[in-house]
Amino acid sequence: MSAVTPLEPAVVQPTHTISLFVNNKPGVLVRVSLVFSRRAFNIESLVVSPAAEGRFSRMTITCSGDPDILGQVVKQLAKLVDVVHATDHTGDQAYETEIALLKLECPLDERTHILQVAEHYKARVVDFGAESLILQIYGSSEKLDAFTDLLRPFGVAELVRSGKLLMARGKRMT
């Protein structure tokens, strides 16, 4: 995993992970995303899903931007009437995971290496067609990055990632 070449140019703003517990109502996502865009934060991934109690939703957001402003962004999110709480998990001991689906277009007789990499990463083949195959992998976002990079030379035709899911460990609230 050490030989991964970064995809992006080196100068990138650090990535942060924020979780929000919000009212499950129309418009909430817009209000939340406006806070990010106004402070020039780019949302990298966003997962919205129902919370255990149906009137609430969870949002897990990874974003990049100036770390000095992040605290402000979190406070401005918390201030929204529809946000019950907002937590910055950057540097937290939280459990994180993500799922990716990769479609590789390659003839049957050229798949040996691909399958070796997949096995090493504990990825599953979920579709095995004549011209293409789909791999499913889950784990940390970094692992998914590395896996994708390794397979890139074989021709990744499509990539779909779920975005990061996160839960605080122990008694801490997500």
Next chain:
Amino acid sequence: MEQNHPTGGERLIQCLEREGVEYIFGLSGGAAMPIFDALLDSKIKLILVRHEQGATHMADGYARSTGRPGVVLVTSGPGATNTVTGLFTALMDSAPIIVITGQTISPMLGKDAFQEADVTGITYPVVKHSYLVKDSNDIPRVMREAFQIATSGRPGPVLIDVPKDVGQGPCSAPFTDEVDLPGYVVASRGKAENIEEAARFLNQAKRPVLYVGHGAVISGASKAITTLAEKLRAPVVTTLLGKGAVDETHPLHLGMMGMHGTAYANKAVADCDLIMSIGGRWDDRITGRLSDFCTNAVKIHIDIDESEFGKIVQPDLAIHGDARLVIEDLIPQVEMADTADWLARCDRWRKKYPLKYRKQGGLRAQHVLDRLDAITAGEAIITTDVGQHQMWAAQFLRVRSNRHWLSSGGAGTMGFGWPSAIGAQFGNPDKKVWTVVGDGGFQMTSCELATAQIHKLPAKCLIINNNFLGMIRQWQEMFYDNRLSGSDLEGNPDFVKLAQAYGVKAWRIRRPADIDRILEQAHAYDAGPCVVVAEVVKEDNVFPMIPAGASVAEMLVEKPKKKLDKPEGST
């Protein structure tokens, strides 16, 4: 069965009655007709405006002067978009207004129906919160929540978009008093340990300054702050919007700070060893260049809005709570301080750098405003528009009591002055209300002369007519080699005749000798609105001035001899 239920529109009006609403400022249209119709059977009075922006500023002026929310009712599409400036103005200055907009029928939402605008979408960034009501039965809950949100915590505008079928359809839902807003928590008292720490800081300070902002006005902290200042013997400075929270004739009051604040207020801020913001937000008009702002002073920040902490200035101590409650808790913990030297120094500055203007020669705005201060004697509610006249009014009108000074600070909205005075007069029938406006800004909402005239509302409008967008001309003179680009208001109407065309009483002041006589007549005139046009010298500048983004050290107390660099600060 259904006939027994009120329509959504009727229910909405009943909800407003339950909230104690006296007036609705608005203008109708197709989509709002069910609600306007219901209004006919209500004791709430409709104030029909001439432009929806005017309605928002009236509601805002009503709200700021009374502390009670102001209500606006307009139609969909252009009616609603005309309220955007007013929503923004109210948001920037934390004014509680409720704007109800009609909307196309719900099945047509998103289909470019006639006069359909995505109003909740357009207004997200300029509201504290908003609703698109999809079901008539949601009306009682939405209305209660809207009032709760608009008026509590850090107040602000709430928009309610009501599709026509929702206003027309039956509403069987009962009224509700409860609100269930799990994401909305309002701070009240500050944490005891924070207040103890603040007291420790204050008790050690040799040169403290209390910096009073709009939050102090909103929380009604006047008495508490005055007591604290007297106990600490600490000078008080205010922001533009903090004016009136502490009587400006109080000997400890140094007036307004910031870009066009008094030199003595700014010098005190620059030299203090402790500055405590009471409901201020360290606006760039206040701090100037941040790296030079109060570099050696302990900074305490009291605010009801947690997201203000560290936004501009990293405080040494932040106290999250209501300004009045925090100060009341603080008072018993502070000791009488020995600040005699410090106060003497402030007084020396006060003597050395007084606000000044020329009384000879042409008519000066400052002279007129100085006299207006004397004639109104702190009894009147003053509202202003935006520009030079606003800054001169802030300098020369010493506001004696809370909620007697209304100005568009954060947004700097031209057109605010006159309608906000109308709203303030409706909310305060027993008070004199004056607005001070420029010839430019007045023309943005002058159509509301009709609104005031119809109701024989005795609000008074002082137009400082310099035939320029004066503040713009001043910047062009000072920073752009006097290259005047779009600042000459050639083509202005005769404002006396304009007022008269509406049947409004009007006077003109041409010479210094006219000032007192005319202001007194206007002040006494109660038969309806009136206008005083002061034809002032065309080219005059507001001083002191700290150029945007500069520090107090660069403050200009008079016109500089040499050309200045273009300011680096925000605007």
